[in-house]
Amino acid sequence: NAGVTQTPKFRVLKTGQSMTLLCAQDMNHEYMYWYRQDPGMGLRLIHYSVGEGTTAKGEVPDGYNVSRLKKQNFLLGLESAAPSQTSVYFCASSGTSDYNEQFFGPGTRLTVL
Amino acid sequence: AQKVTQAQTEISVVEKEDVTLDCVYETRDTTYYLFWYKQPPSGELVFLIRRNSFDEQNEISGRYSWNFQKSTSSFNFTITASQVVDSAVYFCALSGYRDDKIIFGKGTRLHILP
Numbered sequence: 001n002a003g004v005t006q007t008p009k010f011r012v013l014k015t016g017q018s019m020t021l022l023c024a025q026d027m028n029h030e031y032m033y034w035y036r037q038d039p040g041m042g043l044r045l046i047h048y049s050v051g052e053g054t055t056a057k058g059e060v061p062d063g064y065n066v067s068r069l070k071k072q073n074f075l076l077g078l079e080s081a082a083p084s085q086t087s088v089y090f091c092a093s094s095g096t097s098d099y100n101e102q103f104f105g106p107g108t109r110l111t112v113l
Numbered sequence: 114a115q116k117v118t119q120a121q122t123e124i125s126v127v128e129k130e131d132v133t134l135d136c137v138y139e140t141r142d143t144t145y146y147l148f149w150y151k152q153p154p155s156g157e158l159v160f161l162i163r164r165n166s167f168d169e170q171n172e173i174s175g176r177y178s179w180n181f182q183k184s185t186s187s188f189n190f191t192i193t194a195s196q197v198v199d200s201a202v203y204f205c206a207l208s209g210y211r212d213d214k215i216i217f218g219k220g221t222r223l224h225i226l227p
Binding site: 040103 | 122150157158160163204213214215218219220
């Protein structure tokens, strides 16, 4: 089992460019999450999904869109990247929402110039 | 609203010393779950422990121990005889019953000095 994988691992964008981050999990988990991690801010939830075809906003959703067309994949899109979106992005999945721990991917380091 | 506070942003101790990482939480739920995660310098987040609100028994796993006290809304993490490999950022987290999300604290960066 690969667990949770993220593509790409690193990316540099120019302001205004768009990109999609891919998260894939092979644990048949229902719940998937996208976080961003910034220095001193901990992990902040961007969007999440409680099942295939569903998405919901987290704490900091502005400037991002997501899609969960397949149960195993959760895509995070930036339509027009801004320097404020420079961050490390983590994807996570869990079997259920509350008592099951979340399993994290290795992260994607994104720099927006 | 749920909240997790890790007041210690950064701690440095000398190897072999004991160190306690504090975690204070706020929730209106009577059933909830608490977690600790470790983020070593390599960057991945590693699950350490989950505790439900009905189980206040302290837990020990090797050099790690956790003290859960509902009376003070705290879930503290102690590393005994610290080692350099314990250097990491540690996150405390909270999830309410039937909640879709986990709320993370801002983390405590632990430096173990050789």
